[in-house]
Amino acid sequence: MSQExxxxxxxxxxxxxxxxxxxxRLRDRIHGITPQLVLAPxxxxxxxxxxxxxxxxxxxxxxxxxLLPTYDFVGFEHYASLWQNRRWNVAYTxxxxxxxxxxxxxxxxxxxxxxxxDQRVRGESVWRTIYLYPLxxxxxxxxxxxxxxxxxxxxxxxxxxxxxxxxxxxDWITDRDMAIYTVVITGIWHASGFAMxxxxxxxxxxxxxxxxxxxxDGASMSRIYARIVLPAIRPxxxxxxxxxxxxxxxxxxxxxxxxxxxxxxxxxxxxxxxYDFMFQRGQIAEGAAAAMxxxxxxxxxxxxxxxxxxxxxxxxxxxx
Amino acid sequence: MANVGYDPFATSGGGRRRxxxxxxxxxxxxxxxxxxxxxxxxxxxxxxxxxxxxxxxLIGFPQSFSLEYWPMAWSSFCVGGTCKGIAPNFFNxxxxxxxxxxxxxxxxxxxxxxxxxxxxRGSEIIFGAMLIGVFLPGQMxxxxxxxxxxxxxxxxxxxxxxxxxxxxxxxxxxxFCRNYxxxxxxxxxxxxxxDGAGxxxxFRRIVLPxxxxxxxxxxxWQFTGIWNEFLFxxxxxxxxxxxxxxxxxxxxxxxxxVHQYNVEAAAVLIAALPTLLIYxxxxxxxxxxxxxxxxx
Numbered sequence: 146m147s148q149e150x151x152x153x154x155x156x157x158x159x160x161x162x163x164x165x166x167x168x169x170r171l172r173d174r175i176h177g178i179t180p181q182l183v184l185a186p187x188x189x190x191x192x193x194x195x196x197x198x199x200x201x202x203x204x205x206x207x208x209x210x211x212l213l214p215t216y217d218f219v220g221f222e223h224y225a226s227l228w229q230n231r232r233w234n235v236a237y238t239x240x241x242x243x244x245x246x247x248x249x250x251x252x253x254x255x256x257x258x259x260x261x262x263d264q265r266v267r268g269e270s271v272w273r274t275i276y277l278y279p280l281x282x283x284x285x286x287x288x289x290x291x292x293x294x295x296x297x298x299x300x301x302x303x304x305x306x307x308x309x310x311x312x313x314x315x316d317w318i319t320d321r322d323m324a325i326y327t328v329v330i331t332g333i334w335h336a337s338g339f340a341m342x343x344x345x346x347x348x349x350x351x352x353x354x355x356x357x358x359x360x361x362d363g364a365s366m367s368r369i370y371a372r373i374v375l376p377a378i379r380p381x382x383x384x385x386x387x388x389x390x391x392x393x394x395x396x397x398x399x400x401x402x403x404x405x406x407x408x409x410x411x412x413x414x415x416x417x418x419x420y421d422f423m424f425q426r427g428q429i430a431e432g433a434a435a436a437m438x439x440x441x442x443x444x445x446x447x448x449x450x451x452x453x454x455x456x457x458x459x460x461x462x463x464x465x
Numbered sequence: 466m467a468n469v470g471y472d473p474f475a476t477s478g479g480g481r482r483r484x485x486x487x488x489x490x491x492x493x494x495x496x497x498x499x500x501x502x503x504x505x506x507x508x509x510x511x512x513x514x515x516x517x518x519x520x521x522x523l524i525g526f527p528q529s530f531s532l533e534y535w536p537m538a539w540s541s542f543c544v545g546g547t548c549k550g551i552a553p554n555f556f557n558x559x560x561x562x563x564x565x566x567x568x569x570x571x572x573x574x575x576x577x578x579x580x581x582x583x584x585x586r587g588s589e590i591i592f593g594a595m596l597i598g599v600f601l602p603g604q605m606x607x608x609x610x611x612x613x614x615x616x617x618x619x620x621x622x623x624x625x626x627x628x629x630x631x632x633x634x635x636x637x638x639x640x641f642c643r644n645y646x647x648x649x650x651x652x653x654x655x656x657x658x659x660d661g662a663g664x665x666x667x668f669r670r671i672v673l674p675x676x677x678x679x680x681x682x683x684x685x686w687q688f689t690g691i692w693n694e695f696l697f698x699x700x701x702x703x704x705x706x707x708x709x710x711x712x713x714x715x716x717x718x719x720x721x722x723v724h725q726y727n728v729e730a731a732a733v734l735i736a737a738l739p740t741l742l743i744y745x746x747x748x749x750x751x752x753x754x755x756x757x758x759x760x761x
Contacts, residue, residue: 179664180583184591187576187639190632191595198609199601205608214608258496261489274748275497278504281744283693285710286737289717289729290503293523299726303522334500342752395602398695402714419604424700429608436604447600 199440206433214429223434233435235410236418239325240442243414244393247332251389252382254333255340260370262341263348273345277338284335288402291331292318295403321411324404328396328412331403336392340385347378380457387450394442415439511535511731518726531727538731542716551732553705554712558692559739561623561708565630566687572631573638573683578672580639581646582654583664592643598636603696606633614701621706629701630691637690638683645679646672681750689740709736 175182209219227233262272279287294300295318305313317323351374359369397416400406406413415435422432506523514529540550580592610629611620619625649672657667698708707715713736717729 176663180579180588181585183575183664184579184588187572187635188591188595191598191635194606194632195594195597195601198606201609202605214612254496258493261493264489266489266493272493272497273752274745275500277748277752278741278744279500281689281740282737283695283710283740285693285695285713286733287503289713289733290507292717293726294503294506299518299523299724301524304524307521307525334503338500346752391600397603398710398714401695402717405718416602416604419607420696420700423607432604433608436602436607439602440605443600443602 202433202436205430206437208430210430210433212427212429219430223430224437227431227434227438230418230431232410232413232421233415233418236413236415237438239412240394240396240415243325243328243332243396244390246326246329247336247393248386248389250329250333251336251340252385254337255342255385256344258337258341259344259348262345273342276341279335280339282335284397284399285402287331287335288399288404291327291334292403295327318404319408321408324408324412328400328403332393332396332399335399336389340389343381343385344378347381348374351377383450383453387446390446391443394439394446415442507730507733510726511538511734513727515725515727523726534727535731535735538728538735542725542728542732547705551709551712551716551735554707554709555735557623557702557706558708558710561626561630562688562691565627565634565691566684568627569631569634569638569687570680570683572635573640573642574673574676574680575668576635576639577642577644577646578668580643582649582651582667582672592639595636595639598633599640603633607696607700610697610701621702623702623706625701626697626708629697630694633697634687634691637686641683641686642676642679645676649675678750681747685743685747685750688743692740 204216205214206223207218207220208215209217209222258272258276262269266272295315297303297314297316297319300315302313302315305315318327355373355377356369359373364372395416396414397420400412400414400417404412406417416439419432419435419439422428422435424432509527510518510523511534512530512532513527514531517527517529538550539552539555541548542550576595580588614620614625614628617625617628619628653671654667657671662670693710694708695710695714699711699714702708702711713732716732717724
């Protein structure tokens with residue numbers, strides 16, 4: 146009864162003030178799509194940034210651009226010449242060597258520190274602060290300072306000399322074969338605290354009852370870690386691995402500040418080669434081709450991880 | 466059996482335990498030295514005389530002390546031909562980082578609110594597309610940005626860098642905020658809608674008051690990332706317009722002349738100080754942001 150009354154009241158209103166209703170309807174419709182409207186600028190910007198810009202760079206890599214972009218299509222010529230380029234070959238060999246040592250080293254050290262901190266140590270927050278502060282420091286500052294420490298005339302070698310051991314040598318940074326390891330040490334300094342923080346968060350999330358039960362059964366600590374704790378935080382290993390791998394692939398300013406890619410081109414990296422091609426040598430098509438290869442490497446790392454994450458979440462949802 | 470009065474292994478067990486504790490602290494201390502060495506060295510050398518540094522190297526206990534290198538680094542040291550110190554570049558970084566942080570965080574909060582509480586057909590796909598921005602390497606967008614900034618007359622301006630960092634930051638801020646807002650119960654939003662509250666009212670009255678934790682994380686993350694960024698800074702600006710990271714490279718790799726380690730050390734510290742201070746005072750949030758951003 147009352148509903149009918151309401152309907153009648155509404156319809157009488159509709160008939161008496163048609164223009165007013167149209168405005169109402171329009172407003173309702175706008176209200177209905179407010180979320181879409183508000184999201185639109187961000188989505189447009191991200192869409193251009195991610196897809197249009199990438200497509201553009203891809204197209205340039207297929208053109209015969211040199212100093213300025215031109216749009217004459219030459220196909221995959223620049224990719225072929227890129228893989229003939231000695232600098233590029235050194236760069237990606239370096240990336241494999243640096244990347245594997247940097248990722249393995251940061252994860253091993255991060256896990257060790259996380260496990261030690263997890264043993265109910267005193268001053269936990271102090272230790273954590275010390276290990277993690279490098280992450281707040283830029284790669285430029287990190288590279289600059291470590292350059293000074295590795296430099297034989299100012300750093301560790303000079304220090305040991307001043308202690309009286311005159312024949313001591315530590316000149317990796319000026320040694321073509323050893324310089325890459327200074328990049329590894331510096332990279333681990335910067336990233337291992339980050340790995341530690343993530344591992345520690347994981348260790349804290351493991352069911353404590355499970356650990357207590359194992360302790361009561363007389364299992365040793367090392368056995369508990371190997372059999373219960375570490376398997377439980379397997380997803381975190383994968384997350385840390387993927388994040389560090391993509392850091393490694395993007396490595397640029399750290400090396401620039403530490404060794405400028407030298408001595409010679411001994412520590413050059415793909416990201417540095419891109420920069421050189423684009424802004425030092427005026428070969429932007431080669432630079433774009435090299436950038437595409439970096440994107441490809443990242444895709445190989447990130448896409449399987451993303452697929453795996455979505456898949457395991459779905460499975461969890463089905464199981465739960 | 467259970468209550469054994471005398472346990473022959475108890476004392477050795479205690480000893481082993483003590484040894485284990487000593488080993489734990491020993492290893493932690495050893496690595497603490499590795500992490501702290503660069504910071505200690507750089508702080509000490511920003512007060513040492515150059516003659517002493519060139520005699521005994523950067524590592525060592527200071528014999529001299531002077532406060533004059535900090536003001537030199539700040540306002541009179543020569544960077545790339547001009548002798549105004551690192552202060553102009555410090556302010557460039559500040560004027561670039563603050564607007565870019567605020568704008569990208571504001572958009573991130575609203576985007577996150579929509580993508581978690583006002584989902585519509587296709588919103589998950591939009592979120593996925595925006596997420597790709599997190600992984601896209603800067604090298605892929607250098608040439609297009611150079612072109613766009615040229616068209617907008619923003620080449621070599623701080624506003625150009627603000628634009629670049631804002632767009633790049635959107636994916637991070639949206640990700641952080643969306644994941645956080647997922648934990649706000651949908652019933653809360655539904656109840657407000659039944660009461661007649663609209664899109665903006667719910668955001669202002671319900672979501673925003675619950676947001677400080679994630680906004681702090683996002684602001685810290687964005688500020689640190691933009692302040693420390695180098696590639697965009699060095700490519701899209703030059704000379705007096707450069708942010709501090711780019712200027713620092715110009716200063717410390719200025720080739721031929723003898724290194725003024727003390728002044729350079731002070732300059733390095735000035736460049737690192739804002740993010741270090743944020744880390745020391747907001748470290749809790751920083752860690753929370755890392756774990757949330759990475760694991761979720």
